[in-house]
Amino acid sequence: MIDDLIERMLRGDRRATARLITLVENDEEKAREIISKIFPRTGRARIIGITGPPGAGKSTLLDKLIKVVREEDQVVGVIAIDPTSPFTGGALLGDRIRMQRHSTDPGVFIRSMATRGSLGGLAKATNDAIKVLDAYGCDVIFVETVGVGQIEVDIVKTADTVVLVTVPGLGDDVQAIKAGLMEIADVFVINKADKEGADATYFELNLMLDLEKERWEKRGWRPPIVETVATTMKGIRELWDAIKDHQKFLKESGEIERKRRFRAEEEIKAIVSGKIARAIESRLGEEEVSNLIRGVVKREIDPYSAADLILEKTLGVKP
Amino acid sequence: MIDDLIERMLRGDRRATARLITLVENDEEKAREIISKIFPRTGRARIIGITGPPGAGKSTLLDKLIKVVREEDQVVGVIAIDPTSPFTGGALLGDRIRMQRHSTDPGVFIRSMATRGSLGGLAKATNDAIKVLDAYGCDVIFVETVGVGQIEVDIVKTADTVVLVTVPGLGDDVQAIKAGLMEIADVFVINKADKEGADATYFELNLMLDLEKERWEKRGWRPPIVETVATTMKGIRELWDAIKDHQKFLKESGEIERKRRFRAEEEIKAIVSGKIARAIESRLGEEEVSNLIRGVVKREIDPYSAADLILEKTLGVKP
Numbered sequence: 022m023i024d025d026l027i028e029r030m031l032r033g034d035r036r037a038t039a040r041l042i043t044l045v046e047n048d049e050e051k052a053r054e055i056i057s058k059i060f061p062r063t064g065r066a067r068i069i070g071i072t073g074p075p076g077a078g079k080s081t082l083l084d085k086l087i088k089v090v091r092e093e094d095q096v097v098g099v100i101a102i103d104p105t106s107p108f109t110g111g112a113l114l115g116d117r118i119r120m121q122r123h124s125t126d127p128g129v130f131i132r133s134m135a136t137r138g139s140l141g142g143l144a145k146a147t148n149d150a151i152k153v154l155d156a157y158g159c160d161v162i163f164v165e166t167v168g169v170g171q172i173e174v175d176i177v178k179t180a181d182t183v184v185l186v187t188v189p190g191l192g193d194d195v196q197a198i199k200a201g202l203m204e205i206a207d208v209f210v211i212n213k214a215d216k217e218g219a220d221a222t223y224f225e226l227n228l229m230l231d232l233e234k235e236r237w238e239k240r241g242w243r244p245p246i247v248e249t250v251a252t253t254m255k256g257i258r259e260l261w262d263a264i265k266d267h268q269k270f271l272k273e274s275g276e277i278e279r280k281r282r283f284r285a286e287e288e289i290k291a292i293v294s295g296k297i298a299r300a301i302e303s304r305l306g307e308e309e310v311s312n313l314i315r316g317v318v319k320r321e322i323d324p325y326s327a328a329d330l331i332l333e334k335t336l337g338v339k340p
Numbered sequence: 341m342i343d344d345l346i347e348r349m350l351r352g353d354r355r356a357t358a359r360l361i362t363l364v365e366n367d368e369e370k371a372r373e374i375i376s377k378i379f380p381r382t383g384r385a386r387i388i389g390i391t392g393p394p395g396a397g398k399s400t401l402l403d404k405l406i407k408v409v410r411e412e413d414q415v416v417g418v419i420a421i422d423p424t425s426p427f428t429g430g431a432l433l434g435d436r437i438r439m440q441r442h443s444t445d446p447g448v449f450i451r452s453m454a455t456r457g458s459l460g461g462l463a464k465a466t467n468d469a470i471k472v473l474d475a476y477g478c479d480v481i482f483v484e485t486v487g488v489g490q491i492e493v494d495i496v497k498t499a500d501t502v503v504l505v506t507v508p509g510l511g512d513d514v515q516a517i518k519a520g521l522m523e524i525a526d527v528f529v530i531n532k533a534d535k536e537g538a539d540a541t542y543f544e545l546n547l548m549l550d551l552e553k554e555r556w557e558k559r560g561w562r563p564p565i566v567e568t569v570a571t572t573m574k575g576i577r578e579l580w581d582a583i584k585d586h587q588k589f590l591k592e593s594g595e596i597e598r599k600r601r602f603r604a605e606e607e608i609k610a611i612v613s614g615k616i617a618r619a620i621e622s623r624l625g626e627e628e629v630s631n632l633i634r635g636v637v638k639r640e641i642d643p644y645s646a647a648d649l650i651l652e653k654t655l656g657v658k659p
Contacts, residue, residue, distance in 0.1 A: 053644045060642040075393055143490060148643075170489010171462060278637070285636040285643065286629075292647035297616050298656055312603075317604035318597070323379040324467075324604065325372045328611035336655050338619055 023054055030157055032062040038157045045149035045163040052149055066155040070180030071165045077186045078212045082251040089261045098154035102164040145291040147176050178205050179284040182267045186210045189218035206244050208263045214248035242270050304335040342373055349476055353382035357476045364468035371468055374550045378475040385474040389499030390484045396505045397531045401570040406442055417481040418450040464610040466495050497524050498603040501586045505529045508537035526564050527582045533567035561589050623654040
């Protein structure tokens with residue numbers, strides 16, 4: 022069944038591709054089989070992370086960016102990490118609808134990720150979905166996350182190029198988040214640049230980059246700041262040019278190698294955590310677990326000792 | 341040294357308490373020793389999670405809420421999960437400064453968490469810090485997170501009472517986040533309720549609760565909606581009353597037991613993941629790891645097989 026699906030995907034069948042992504046997302050055994058089979062055909066796509074605080078207009082921006090990339094006849098994949106993931110299994114309305122207009126374009130493949138559950142689950146599912154889209158033939162894969170949570174930021178960090186989208190006049194904690202994301206950004210976007218305060222935001226970002234001058238000079242890449250008004254297409258072509266410039270820099274400087282090693286490392290880590298979580302679950306009886314939990318609640322055993330017992334029983338790991 | 345710190349903490353020494361939190365956050369060995377020693381003295385504090393999208397005014401709200409709780413002479417602890425954690429090690433300005441006014445009040449203990457790194461790190465550090473504050477004598481411990489990331493939401497879910505803060509007129513993806521958080525909220529707050537659109541937000545939330553009627557009736561608790569204007573103290577007392585009502589419900593319905601079991605389970609899980617990550621790291625040579633990563637980058641070995649090799653070599657776990 023899987024061989025058949027892969028063959029159909031390689032011939033450009035979208036439904037087979039969608040099915041393969043669902044399989045890697047939900048079925049550990051099949052994920053393994055699929056990834057090892059398609060693995061030699063991956064590694065070609067450029068992976069662009071798009072992140073920023075909620076309300077920055079990332080989805081509209083991405084919608085317009087896809088339009089520009091499609092004019093160059095490149096095949097585009099989009100993986101949108103759904104912020105509602107831990108609960109509803111993905112109930113986004115406005116955002117996804119905005120991108121739906123591309124759904125009849127055979128050169129655009131949009132997928133929303135809403136994996137919840139065990140540690141490493143979201144990161145692993147995203148990595149695997151990227152591989153499927155890469156093997157399918159996507160030239161460019163956009164990974165969109167809300168840049169606030171730790172896991173979500175870890176995911177976007179593994180992209181070749183990280184685009185950080187911000188908007189003028191956000192509140193205090195959004196500013197803090199922006200500051201926290203500064204270090205991973207390769208390209209800055211000030212979206213809604215026709216709004217009041219855009220100049221101040223530009224000035225502020227530029228100043229932050231000036232303060233980090235030494236670091237950029239050493240690395241050989243100073244992140245450009247692109248001003249956009251996604252709703253009117255203003256600045257979107259400039260943004261795509263900036264992304265392409267960064268891709269060129271990655272190749273010429275050899276930094277692409279470092280990025281790929283980092284991505285492989287994170288990928289292996291995510292698989293390892295998932296495997297261990299499952300190994301523990303399958304080797305420990307439900308009653309044993311609930312006895313241990315009851316003991317902790319009653320203060321008869323502390324959580325560290327409970328963890329030791331679990332590790333010794335399931336994996337033979339001594340404290 | 342640790343015995344001395346614990347003794348001083350139990351006598352109400354704040355500096356010793358701060359030091360103990362730093363130790364549980366950064367030193368695995370000492371965390372274990374500290375937690376097992378103070379564990380019998382924990383379990384008394386009520387844990388209140390405060391979450392919501394960036395820009396909802398959570399910190400100002402919490403600042404005012406502390407004021408009300410202090411009027412009842414209760415000792416308050418605050419653990420603020422810092423959204424910038426993965427990068428800067430915590431560089432929040434406005435938010436924390438707002439709460440600084442309580443820093444001279446010996447009955448208020450505020451701590452910012454900025455743990456990064458291995459899986460389970462943030463959750464484990466938060467759990468351990470809660471225990472220290474609990475043993476120190478806090479009656480109420482507030483845990484504040486930005487309710488967007490998966491880990492951050494998982495942390496707040498383990499609180500006794502979860503307060504979800506929202507504001508009128510937020511954008512699309514913020515609405516989606518709010519929808520995703522609906523299921524874990526015990527109390528809803530519409531902050532900045534003097535802003536345009538507050539009535540519409542109230543109406544909308546109320547409608548969502550009506551749609552879930554069956555679930556609330558079965559559980560015996562319909563989350564109240566409290567309108568606040570944190571800057572003018574409007575609604576803050578009502579919010580504290582709503583939280584106390586929920587605490588009463590937890591006790592009377594016996595749901596507090598279920599909550600405590602859930603928290604113990606999540607706690608054990610966080611410790612287990614941390615221990616495994618460290619076990620793997622210590623048993624695998626750096627060269628071996630980088631050879632495997634190189635193999636994956638070169639497409640000589642797929643990441644699943646690399647993960648198998650690591651697990652077999654370090655923990656003896658067979659594929």
